Amino acid sequence: MAALPLALRNVTVTAASGRGLLNIPDYTLPAGQSLAILGPSGAGKSTLLHVLSGLRRVSTGSVHWGATDLATLTETRLSAFRRRHIGQIFQDFLLFDEMSALENAAVARQFAPGPERAEILRRAVQSLTSLGLDPQETRRATTYSGGERQRIAVARALAQGPDVLLADEPTASLDRTSAERLTDDLLAAAQRTGLSLICVTHDPALATRLDRTLRLAHGAPEMSHAA
Numbered sequence: 001m002a003a004l005p006l007a008l009r010n011v012t013v014t015a016a017s018g019r020g021l022l023n024i025p026d027y028t029l030p031a032g033q034s035l036a037i038l039g040p041s042g043a044g045k046s047t048l049l050h051v052l053s054g055l056r057r058v059s060t061g062s063v064h065w066g067a068t069d070l071a072t073l074t075e076t077r078l079s080a081f082r083r084r085h086i087g088q089i090f091q092d093f094l095l096f097d098e099m100s101a102l103e104n105a106a107v108a109r110q111f112a113p114g115p116e117r118a119e120i121l122r123r124a125v126q127s128l129t130s131l132g133l134d135p136q137e138t139r140r141a142t143t144y145s146g147g148e149r150q151r152i153a154v155a156r157a158l159a160q161g162p163d164v165l166l167a168d169e170p171t172a173s174l175d176r177t178s179a180e181r182l183t184d185d186l187l188a189a190a191q192r193t194g195l196s197l198i199c200v201t202h203d204p205a206l207a208t209r210l211d212r213t214l215r216l217a218h219g220a221p222e223m224s225h226a227a
């Protein structure tokens with residue numbers, strides 16, 4: 001694991017209709033820093049997160065994580081890069097309902113080369129435990145509460161041993177206490193492993209605890225990243 005700096009240059013994303021969805025001339029985030037992406041609904045926050053993970057291709061420009069420009073990678077290399085370096089927490093968690101907490105947290109084993117599988121399982125057990133969940137419980141993911149499901153999704157992202165953790169509104173469906181606990185957990189994980197944490201959020205309590213803020217309006221930065 002090595003911390004990765006982020007550099008966006010002349011990034012645009014244009015929809016098939018020709019409508020511009022994202023326009024970021026220049027943005028950098030030093031390795032290991034945390035960032036809150038803010039802005040109104042439809043501003044392009046999730047689109048930017050997908051660009052950062054490589055799930056969405058840019059129309060122009062470059063997206064550098066360290067020396068790697070996602071825009072130049074083939075699909076195969078992009079998938080490999082994502083699996084090796086980027087953990088994602090989706091707003092609706094995307095857990096496998098029939099699987100246990102541990103099976104969900106360690107699901108990356110199924111796509112990983114043999115030698116990496118034991119390590120993924122070890123990190124899944126460790127992450128679940130540190131998030132207050134019992135890795136030995138065999139009940140299905142559907143039986144967990146919303147906050148617990150969110151923490152299973154966090155454990156799954158951490159089990160990959162990512163250098164970058166991308167989270168789309170990670171506290172949106174939680175009450176204040178659970179949101180604060182999850183924020184503590186995310187920041188502790190970031191500190192422990194040195195990863196870069198990037199959260200799309202409407203939650204000011206989460207945003208103020210991150211190092212930097214990037215506010216989007218109509219797909220473009222509203223102010224300098226040193227907010």
Ligand SMILES: Nc1ncnc2c1ncn2[C@@H]1O[C@H](COP(=O)(O)OP(=O)(O)OP(=O)(O)O)[C@@H](O)[C@H]1O
Pocket residue numbers: 015016017021039040041042043044045046047048
């Ligand atoms: N493939 C697409 N084709 C056309 N428009 C798209 C496409 N994907 C996203 N959009 C539009 O781009 C805009 C930005 O979407 P995005 O999901 O990034 O917003 P957001 O900032 O995450 O909003 P929210 O806070 O509601 O989640 C929206 O108006 C959306 O409808």
Ligand SMILES: [Mg+2]
Pocket residue numbers: 045046047
């Ligand atoms: Mg969104």
